[in-house]
Every structure is written in C-alpha cells, then in structure tokens.
Amino acid sequence: MCVAYPGRVVSIKGTHGMVDFSGTEVPVNLAMVPARIGDYVLVHAGMAIQIVEKEEAHDWISLFREIEEMEKE
Numbered sequence: 001m002c003v004a005y006p007g008r009v010v011s012i013k014g015t016h017g018m019v020d021f022s023g024t025e026v027p028v029n030l031a032m033v034p035a036r037i038g039d040y041v042l043v044h045a046g047m048a049i050q051i052v053e054k055e056e057a058h059d060w061i062s063l064f065r066e067i068e069e070m071e072k073e
Contacts (some may be wrong), residue, residue: 002044003044004042004050005043005060005064006040006041006056006061007021007041007043008038008039008040008041008057009028009035009037009038009039009040009048010025010037011037012030012036015029016029017030017037017048019041021043026043028047028048029046029047031047032048032049033048033050033051034051035048035051040057042060
C-alpha cells in the first residue's frame with residue numbers, strides 16, 4: 001500500500017520544486033505532473049503523482065492530523 005501526502009508548490013526550477021507540507025518545505029520531483037506555483041500536489045516517495053484541488057488537499061491534511069492525534073491517545 002502506498003501513501004501520498006498533499007502539499008502546496010511554492011517554487012519550481014525545471015522538473016523539480018519546493019513543496020510546503022504544513023510549514024516544512026521539501027524538494028519534490030514534479031516531472032509527472034504539470035504543476036504550477038500555488039498548486040496542491042499529492043507526493044509519494046519524493047515524486048508528485050497528482051494535482052489536487054485546494055479543498056481536497058485540506059481535507060486530506062485534516063484526516064492525517066486526526067489519525068496522528070488518535071495514535072497519541
């Protein structure tokens with residue numbers, strides 16, 4: 001099973017970019033998607049695999065936060 005996490009593209013240089021994951025910026029390969037600055041992308045293993053709408057990305061982020069909180073209990 002694979003898990004992809006959503007983040008917002010903050011810069012692009014060639015086929016790579018910096019993606020903001022809730023305040024942490026990480027370099028990501030964008031070669032598989034036509035992402036633009038400001039887009040939200042699903043990232044798996046350092047590779048953007050899909051562009052998602054902002055609302056959907058925020059839903060995923062909220063879900064991951066809920067799971068993290070449940071694990072703490």
